[in-house]
Amino acid sequence: xxxxxxxxxxxxxxxxxxxxxxxxxxxxxxxxxxxxxxxxxxxxxxxxxxxxxxxxxxxxxxxxxxxxxxxxxxxxxxxxxxxxxxxxxxxxxxxxxxxxxxxxxxxxxxxxxxxxxxxxxxxxxxxxxxxxxxxxxxxxxxxxxxxxxxxxxxxxxxxxxxxxxxxxxxxxxxxxxxxxxxxxxxxxxxxxxxxxxxxxxxxxxxxxxxxxxxxxxxxxxxxxxxxxxxxxx
Numbered sequence: 001x002x003x004x005x006x007x008x009x010x011x012x013x014x015x016x017x018x019x020x021x022x023x024x025x026x027x028x029x030x031x032x033x034x035x036x037x038x039x040x041x042x043x044x045x046x047x048x049x050x051x052x053x054x055x056x057x058x059x060x061x062x063x064x065x066x067x068x069x070x071x072x073x074x075x076x077x078x079x080x081x082x083x084x085x086x087x088x089x090x091x092x093x094x095x096x097x098x099x100x101x102x103x104x105x106x107x108x109x110x111x112x113x114x115x116x117x118x119x120x121x122x123x124x125x126x127x128x129x130x131x132x133x134x135x136x137x138x139x140x141x142x143x144x145x146x147x148x149x150x151x152x153x154x155x156x157x158x159x160x161x162x163x164x165x166x167x168x169x170x171x172x173x174x175x176x177x178x179x180x181x182x183x184x185x186x187x188x189x190x191x192x193x194x195x196x197x198x199x200x201x202x203x204x205x206x207x208x209x210x211x212x213x214x215x216x217x218x219x220x221x222x223x224x225x226x227x228x229x230x231x232x233x
Contacts (some may be wrong), residue, residue, distance in 0.1 A: 009051075010032070016104075035058075037058055063080055063082075084222065141219055158209070162187060163202055169186055174229075
């Protein structure tokens, strides 16, 4: 399937476009290149594009206005790139229809993971059936509670039963912060006395297995002084 997928990469920096292309072509995707928003819109009309990666700051037509224009007729996944560190571009981009935001300089492996995640979700749209009742997902993380299988960006992850149950609890309740005691009492079904280290060790192991960079987790976040949560995406 992947070798049939066309990804449009748009940035006025040719070196960035070429670098992204190298990583995505290694995954079997076909890359089409554009260097400003107007060219991106034209290429979208000429080719069947399955995902767009577009920079914010570009001549002629920037990424924000291009995204607005594209969203008038297309629902393909759009990932916005920006060199800015503040959240303004991110909030604006997501509000006007982009699906994701990656700040420059970016980790190429993380960008590839985001691409896979959005393509998988896009290609499965409309395929909701009975099976989805026991499927829980957030971003590229998917848990099948019938088979007890955990996938991250289409890669199987092996968790211990305790790790699995902690992750399932947090994924089922995305955005909710659980204290260490609450996690312990939910999973071990007993009063939490001196549970801090036990839970922390399991959390660390889960992060090592599901995060690209455990030190900068995308999914399993700590809320200092409160507990842990799975970030809504």
